[in-house]
Amino acid sequence: MSIAAYVLAGSRLETTEQAGVAHFMEHITFKGTAAYPTTRSISEAIEGVGGSFNAATDRESTVYWVRVPARQAARAVDVIGELVIRPRLEEAEIDHERSVIVEEIRSYLDDPSEYAQILIQQGMYGNTALGREICGDEEGIQRLAEATIREFWATTYRPANVVVAVAGDVDHAAAMELVAPSFGTGNGVSPGFAPAPNLPAGERYLLAHRDTTQAHICLAVPAFRRDHPDAWTLGVLNGILGEGMSSRLFLTVREDLGLAYDVGSGITEYADSGSLGVYAGVDPAALEPALAAILGQLARLRDESVADDELAKAKAYLSGGMELRMDDTRHLASWIGSQEALHDRVLTLDEALAAVAAVTADGIRRVATELFRDDALRLAVVAPSGEGEGLDSALRLPA
Secondary structure, three states, X not given: OEEEEEEOXXXXXXXXXHOOHHHHHHHHHOOOEOOOOOHHHHHHHHHOOOOEEEEEEOOOOEEEEEEOOHXXXXXXXXXXXXXXXXXXXXXXXXXXXXXXXXXXXXXXXXXXXXXXXXXXXXHHHOOOOOOOOOOOOHHHHHHOOHHHHHHHHHHHOOHHHEEEEEEOOOXXXXXXXXXXXXXXXXXXXXXXXXXXXXXXXXXXXXXEEOOOOOEEEEEEEEOOOOOOOOHHHHHHHHHHHHOOOOOHHHHHHHHHOXXXXXXXXXXXXXXXXEEEEEEEEEOHHHHHHHHHHHHHHHHHHHHOOOOHHHHHXXXXXXXXXXXXXXXXXXXXXXXXXXXXXXXXXXXXXXXXXXXXHOOOHHHHHHHHHHHOOHHXXXXXXXXXXXXXXXXXXXXXXXX
């Protein structure tokens, strides 16, 4: 079985001075709790019974998850409750963890594909909490005060601000009996965040140079907020454009043109904004033709209706993927937990499948026409020195 605890405490809540505190908080919980005072005792409590666990910080939430044999459910809930509700937050451990997080930040900056993703977020959201890297920066982490970390935990890591999802061979009443002693109850006002800026909010073209043999492209446009009426239409459009080996980007940019090994697209959604992005790793000499090929596929979705057979295949791919993931308790906990925490309501699988089935070719073309505009385009490139200069002059959709 799997348990996921969604704390509505992501990097979007941070002020500039607090940048990185949400991610730091996720790290420091694993350094010890009231009942499990060391990292080793925490890990042995789960791994010692054959389980696995981890956590991840996003911009609007932090999720802690654990997966164990069903007979160890009580232990799993106890550990995850300790991490969220009763971390020790010791000064020595906080100071020690700074260097660990700094190395994590450096690893992202040294990875050109990761760095391109960081840059495109800046290009889309500008100098805002949504445009900042979730981990913060090295200088900010080094000066982040212990009091700031403790205050962030006290303000956000409260029962009223946590959603716990349990998936496995357990009914709702039994799940409530498991969870209540570990997480408790409580009311209070949940912290809010500043609204997203008007998009796109950053520079049209961001170029960085690294000592690499590849160039990494990220192209993005503003899209829809979470639970937007056209969210499912955008999901099918994205499937046609860049999900899987049958997608248009894979078949054209990689298979037909041989310009990239890794190419695809994805959707980012927040409470009040979102974006659609395309990524590719290419030979630096092929930056311009690769960009042209990607823009061509966006224009094609804007200018031509998707054929019935292609639409049916994309729907089957997305629907089948949802069905298959439901066999995994970890995904199922994520499905119900993330919806309860972040969405307007929790959809059943049948409701989600019906939403995909209802998408039409006319709807896809309408959404593509709305989103794919020259003034909306943002581009980030990480390339070897001397490459990528002036590429923004080619940042135009075919007429």
